[in-house]
Amino acid sequence: MKHLVKRRDILKSSLAVSFSLTTPALALAKTDDMTAAILDTFGRLPKESDAILLKIPPISENGYSVPVEIEVESPMTNKHFVKKIALFSDRNPLPLLAVYKLTPRSGLAKISTRVRLGGTQSVHAIAEMRNGDLISAKAKTLVTVAACVIL
Template identity: 40%
Template sequence: MHEDPLRIYAGLVGRRQFLRAGMTALLAISLPRWAVARPSLEEAIRTFTGGANVLDGRVRLDLPPLVENGNAVGIAVVAESPMTEDDHVRRIAVFNEKNPEANVAVFHLGPRSGRAMVSTRIRLATSQVVVAVAEMSDGSFWSSRASAIVTLAACIEDLS
């Protein structure tokens, strides 16, 4: 006859410890999204680059300096690259300073992409800095920063 694994575990660690562990697990999975620590802009970039040095240049981030409505902000990122087999852009990532999520998007490219250019619309919670980082085929990382003043914010949550 097989015993219930939970009953065996409860008998090994004690009932109170078992209940405490269960309550802790339940609390952890039920926390609202905002309660989990948001990485800083620099931490998010460091995670993307694996800690590698990020250089300024070779990337242009087009972001309007004044945004009337943060719900749909058009951005474009262009990286200087011939997009050949030997010299191309692997990935372009977009990060923000104050939205609930630091990572906005990651675009995967290759030599067959033709041009190292991406464009999309993003949401901006408030006036902030947006950063684009391009990973080149040689393993180097290049970036560009732009600031936007947002008059009507999107992503309204606790941004502290």
């Protein structure tokens, strides 16, 4: 009996080991187009933060023109300002939607625009601060008529 229990334990632990070994590989396999686009733009991945406010209607009737508003908390002084804001889509054929470069002369890190969305999805806003911080926020929208469908 004792012997059996031991064997079971060994089996369990070996299972655990194989799991911990495969998990990072799985995470890598999930690296999708958007993550690739984020890495391509910023070279690293951001941290989610409340300092970005991303406003997008919960229901977008027309995917060809979806209003988006981004506001980043920042004093916008020469020492502390938002350098760059980028918008990403997790469903469009091209995840990178637009990039905005700001300066201390901007006064306020707030932008609104209109984007095309190819279906119900989350839009991600990523901001790079002067001190190197990279922060993000996301917002989901239900798209009734998707853009990028071949008519």
